Amino acid sequence: MLRRLHSLPGLFAALLIAALALTGAFLAFDSIVDRSGSTIPATGQVSVAAIAEAVQARHAEVERIVRTASGTVIAYYFEADLPGAELVDPLTGQAIGPHEPSNLTRTVTNLHRSFLMGDAGRVAAGLGAAAMLVLCVSGAMLLAARLGGWVAILRPSRGSLSQRLHCELGRFAVIGLTLSALTGCWMSLATFGVLPDGAAAEVAALVPPSGAARLPPGQLAALQAVDLSALRELTFPYGADLTDTYTLTTAQDIAHVDAATGQVLDFTPNGLARQVHETIVMLHTGRGVWPLALLLGLAALTAPVLAGAGGVIWWRRRAALPTIRQNVGAQSADTIILVGSEGNSTWGFAVTLHAALTKAGHRVHAGPMNSLAPRYAQAKRLLILTATYGDGDAPESAKLFLQRLERASGALPVAVLGFGDRSFPKFCGFAEQVTEALRAKGWPVLFDTWQVDRKSAQTFADWGKVLGEEIGTKLELAHVAARPKTTALELSGRVEYGAESQTPTAILSFALPASGGFWRRRRLPRFEAGDLVGILAPGSDLPRFYSLASASTDGVLEICVRKQPGGLCSGFLHELPPGGRIEAFIRPNPSFRPSRGKAPVILIGAGTGIGPLAGFIRHNTRHRPMHLYWGGRHPGSDFLYGPQLHQYVEDGRLARLNTAFSRVPGGGYVQDRLAADSAGVRDLMQQGAQVLVCGGRDMAGGVARAFEAILHPLGLDLATLKSEGRYREDVY
Structure with missing residues (x-):
């Protein structure tokens, strides 16, 4: 809302x-x-009488003198029955030049x-x-x-x-x-x-003026008593009418002054309403207060x-959401579907569920989990479909769900369906968190939480049958995943590593195919180092995601790929010949990149996790302090980006290179290197450093344990750093 x-x-x-x-x-x-062009006399230096005297000495018939909020003094007069206006020096009362208001x-x-x-x-x-x-x-x-x-x-x-x-x-x-x-x-x-x-209508003086011959304005006591800084406007009496008066408007009041005696005939003080209004005008315009x-x-x-x-x-946001036909309003629906998704694939399952329920006669509303309302007027059930991001975290469209659940008052029967990859240790971890929170809140659960592994359409269909039995509606959930829109790219470069350690790894660069002419030129999709590229291997509709080591401004799409035993996509990429093509699409990953500022950055990775870290360093042209801790197997065959990293140290883009190789005598792992350098790491953290970790789950777990020990003397912990965005992971 x-x-x-x-x-x-x-x-x-x-x-x-x-x-x-x-x-x-x-x-x-x-x-x-x-x-900036106005002269402001010191308080008490110049009176209204002195300025009026000087102006009238030049012009027989003066209409009025105005002091603007910026301090400019303007005199309006008549010469030979023709109106004129001039700028007045507020120190001397002398004319500076004609006043010509800007038409612009x-x-x-x-x-x-x-x-x-x-x-x-x-x-x-x-x-x-x-x-x-x-x-x-x-x-x-x-x-x-x-x-x-x-x-x-x-x-x-x-x-x-x-x-x-x-x-x-x-x-x-x-x-x-x-x-x-x-x-x-x-x-x-x-x-x-x-x-x-608070504006008061001007009225005639309550005390009649004397009607005697007028004194020069410089001799009028009422005008002598008013400092120029307080003046808003001084209206002169009409020349032929001896009963006319000066009208003096200041910040405090409006007064009529006898032109013959200089006495104040009456005054109308500005009330509270006028003072408030003038303050409002000053705050809105900033006139007279240049910092404002x-x-x-x-x-x-x-x-x-x-x-x-x-x-x-x-x-x-609108383009990322699927089109859901007949999506009724949340307060008029009998069934609420809330979706937690990072890359929008879970939305596809929600659309299939929505269509099936609608066809069965239900009034259904689907929205992101972040849109959970405090209460639904007509809903009979809540269905939650959620993915898990990273290491058991909430996906982007569900980050606020648990907070909103705390404020929700209407308990609905609920069913939770989790989506994830069983190869990850916290498979459907966020779905489990949601289920526990709902139980703790006292919401009735229709049946135990189900888990869908790798977007299994069959598991989803089976869950639909159980759901249908619970709500008394036969459901046939035949889900067909939409193929993502891809871009064709050609392999333009390959650097191979790992032959000696039997861990084939390659840095692969891809470019757009030749377009065949100026008018057919295309550009790479927009991406930054640390974003993800999804690649569809031939014969597969499930993309494999790789962290990007380049930005689109580099002119190539670069990834670091280790060949996995039996890996369909990694095997395809390693066997791809020069000029061979892939079908790929970009998934932004803005949560994994250096935050802005000058604070140090600690980059930690192992194996192919070096990819995005090398990209961050490559683009560190402002020489922000970046410290890299990286682990490999053997420096002779597995030192990914070795020559480039040494060059980055020389040109200042990398402040320090710390490596750990596990297959050499006395070697170790990257977490061991961190522990050995705990004093230096602790000093960087005290300077406000941000930590970015990329690589396998085991490595990330070891690094997390090492960091907990490093942070303990500082009174910090990983949970706090993660909440502040100072410890971020890209783990696979």
Whole structure:
């Protein structure tokens, strides 16, 4: 609900908000320029009387003198019945030059206030401010939830480039944008009289003026008593009418001053409503307070970028979800299907289940596990289909489920179906966590949790029969996995290792096939080192995933592959001749890459786990301190990326190279190398280092145990580091 509340105003009001933001940024920076060119006398240095005297000495008929919020003094007058305006030196009262208002500033101001459409435009501007306020509040709440609560609001963000850009810019600009939106809403409501602006209508003086001959303004006591810094406007009496008065408007009140005696005839103090309104205007415009104007201007400039990045995030999220026909609303459904998926394959099973239940006459709603509602009005059952990510973790669309479950109040009969790969030690581990949490919450379980190994359609169909028996509906779940959209790539390079240790390993580089002409040129799919490439071996619909050692900007797709005994995909890749083709697709893996900043990075891997780590080092052109700990079998035959790593040490991209070879006398494993260097590792962790681990499960387990021992003297633990994004794993 919160994400929808954040998305809808952004989608429908993106152009409106962008226009308000850009014009607001222009006006904010214009106020800074205006302020920088103004001279501000010290308090008590110049009085209103002195300025009025100097101006009237030059012009027989002065209409008024205005001091703007930026400190500029402008005099309006008539010469030979023709109006004129001049800029006035606030120190001496002398003319600086003619006052020529900027047509551009005037136009931009009208665009910002009403889009040049009168009252209808003012309404639109007010609605735009309200939409921006909703976006700021909901965005801050989403960011806090994403990072682990308000106490973690300053943690580095994760995700794709558009997600990180959206989060980081939003975090920078949220105060300024919220202030602009809130004050904009206030001013819009005040414009239409919904909120008071405290403006008092000018009335004639209660005490009649003397009507005697006027004194020069410099001799009037009431004007002498007012410092120029307090002036808003001084209106001069009409020349032919001796009963007319000066009208003096200051920050505190409006007063009428006798032009002959200099006495204050009456005054109307600004009430609380007027003071609040003037404060709101100052906070909205920043005029007169250049640091505030700078903050507002910079924040406003981020709004179009935030809108663009948010649109990309929304589009990618929508494009990633399958089309579910007849997906009824959550509060009108009798059956709720919630899906936990990382690569969207679990959604395919959910679509099959949804279609079968709908065909049987049920009203079914399907959504991500993160969308669990506190209560469902008409639901009779909840069906959860969830994959497990990494080492028993929640997949992306289910990361908030357990938190939402704690706040849920309506218990439904529930069935959980887990998806995973039985070769992993924590096969369907997250599904088991969900089942335990549901039981602890007191939700009735329809039947024991089932587990689907490697997307088995038969197991899914069998589970469907059991589910059908429980709910009294015959279900035939005939699931056919959709083949992912792939790109054809050609093998362009191969470097082989491991012949002496009987562990054939190769670094393989792939490029796009020749396109046959300029107009048929294509580009590689966009990816970063650490992302995953799925490769479909001939005759198989199940992809094998490999961590990428390159980025698309390198012009090649590079992976490190060890030939597994009986491995269909690894065998295919090792036998692929130069120019041979593969069918591949990219799966982003934004959670496994160095976070931004200057803190050290500790890279740990073994065997082919060096691939993405080498890619991180290759692109470390800013020489951020990177320390690599890597384990292999023998330096003579298995030192993957050996020449490149030594070159990276020489050119500064790699701060330190630490290796461990298990097949040499006195050798060991990478976790042993870490333990031996515990003091150095501990020092890096005290500097805020991030740890990235890539490789096999056994190696990752040994590294985790070594790190627990290293961290203990610091009062840290792996759970804390993982929650902060400082310890990340890519384990297979």
